[in-house]
Amino acid sequence: MASVLADPDFELLCLVDSAAGARIMESALAGAARPLPVLVELGVEGGRTGVRGVDDALSLARLVAASPRLTLAGVEAFEGVFPQRRDDDSPERVRRWLDALPEFARRADAEGLFAEADEVIITAGGSSYPDLAADALLEPSGLSRPVRRIIRSGCYVTHDDLFMERASPLRSAADDDPLRPALTCHARVLSRPEPGRALLGVGKRDVSFDIDLPVPRVLVRGERRIPLTGTARVVALNDHHAFLDVTGTGPDTPAVGDVVELGLSHACTVFDKWPLIPVLNGEHRVVDAVRTLF
Structure with a gap:
């Protein structure tokens, strides 16, 4: 990892969700030409990786920002661990959970934790809820750094016959000009x-x-x-x-x-x-x- 940072044109971003992970990164980056940009990962309770709340995420962000070998670059989340369906309360649960991203960004920025970053990256958006992620990523505004918003809904490239057709906001049952399966x-x-x-x-x-x-x-x-x-x-x-x-x-x-x-x-x-x-x-x-x- 340290060797690839010697190339100034190579952009590497890494996720972290624990102090232990941050310490391992610091150890691996001994002698690196520049600090590694890091995104704090927010996770869903009972789901996959990711810090389980904004307060704990901020504690980790402070550790990252204080490290000479790491730079706090933003926040990442993946809401695809929620049930991927539109016929129950899942969309509303996703909306509430995604609110943590702009809250984290605002609070971290207010503490000056992005001081070493040129921009703040906020990224989420599996293929089932890109519309909800896009709404959440419209906030925050007025940060001290420009905000780069990244939606990661890759299945739009091909769509499918069943899974995405049940869950996508651009499925045939929900859109006048829907995605069509291409696989x-x-x-x-x-x-x-x-x-x-x-x-x-x-x-x-x-x-x-x-x-x-x-x-x-x-x-x-x-x-x-x-x-x-x-x-x-x-x-x-x-x-x-x-x-x-x-x-x-x-x-x-x-x-x-x-x-x-x-x-x-x-x-x-x-x-x-x-x-x-x-x-x-x-x-x-x-x-x-x-x-x-x-």
Whole structure:
């Protein structure tokens, strides 16, 4: 860590949520060319990492600001540990909790804890509540330093068929011009071993399954695209196969050699599995590829 700080053009920000963590950073930074910019992390009670309240966060901020090897650069939070749904009181709980960010920034600034920083960074915003995070980050105003506000809602890049479609403020049920799912997986029908069952050549190693199973969208047969909505359902995955339950026995049901286009859930897991994702045009031809760094 100390060596990368020798490059003045390299911007490194690090989170801290404890005095022990700050002391480890200081030890690792012996001989560093410049102090390390640090964001104090605010966390949710019972959730993941992060200081559990503004008063404790300020105590940690004072320790960071007093260190010759660290610079207090701002505050970070991730509200995605709250239930990611819009049909209960979760949005209101998120709003109340996000109020801690501007409160911390105001109080830390009033104590002069950002004295060594050129700007104050305030960042939050998972993909389910970017609208609420943006509202919270509009405050505070009138600090002694310029404020850089960063929303980290990366799943907008692709959206999805289930997880983000349930939670995003730009889901189809909540917006006149919604995000549309852009992640699909094409899987060949390998076998029809039993009535009502097809086996696809895709499994846990290929598609996300940590929140929802893939959704059959379309049967691709040559130039034909046959909708599968309501007539097929992925019921299980193993390492290399998907188990597809099929209703009906007509000619437009999946047959060996056909391709099933699957919609996916939870883009983060897809990005983790596929470091290079092909991009299709409107005619479903591969025209580009996107490399993921996740």
